[in-house]
Amino acid sequence: MTAPTTALAEAVWAALGTVHDPELDQPITELEFVASCTVSDDGVASVRLRLPTFFCAPNFAWLMVADAHDAVGAVPGVTRADIVLDDHFAAATINEGVAARAGFVAAFPGEAQSELDELRMVFLRKAALAGQDRIARPLVDAGAAPEDLAGTRLGDLPSSADLDRLRRRRAAVGLPHGPDAPLLLHPDGAPVAADQVPLHLRRARLTRVGIEANTHTCRDLLAARYPEEVVSS
Known part of the structure; x- marks a missing residue:
């Protein structure tokens, strides 16, 4: 992961550092779960996440993607947060659900029984x-x-x-x-x-x-x- 080179990119990276793997209690930046992080001139923050295996628990993955979306989106100067999980069996569902702010149960109908609080x-x-x-x-x-x-x-x-x-x-x-x-x-x-x-x-x-x-x-x-x-x- 290349170090951020602008003040806004540094702020986005710092925000990602507040996002933790819930089970490991470590920042996703330190765990190297952030594959890439870029910020365009118009403030669009594009972050790609990855996990240790293709079958990592989708509930943990959801929490990290959703928390990253919230943390990056709250950075002053960011006009849009695009958070994408790669190389995961539920990536499409998680990415679409988080982007739509649908909630875990709505994203996994018939499978998820409750939200993840x-x-x-x-x-x-x-x-x-x-x-x-x-x-x-x-x-x-x-x-x-x-x-x-x-x-x-x-x-x-x-x-x-x-x-x-x-x-x-x-x-x-x-x-x-x-x-x-x-x-x-x-x-x-x-x-x-x-x-x-x-x-x-x-x-x-x-x-x-x-x-x-x-x-x-x-x-x-x-x-x-x-x-x-x-x-x-």
């Missing part, structure tokens, strides 16, 4: 749980006891990209994310008690490892599918 929330909750492990693991390695972790508030922690990410995920699912919010929270927002910390962190660790393992698999599949275009990381 709840699916999005499921993966955001997983990301919020995995984020607790990212923050807590170094504290555990440094000798923090369960009592210490149960009493840790977000405001006690040094600023970091992982902390910002955790706060954003919590905000998205309606969980406390201010400086007084506990680091460790149950899915319903209740604080994790000291005697619950070991089991809670095991669950958070498993969730994080699962997400990261899927991410590595998708990167490898994408590199194998597009060997001359993808830089594996």
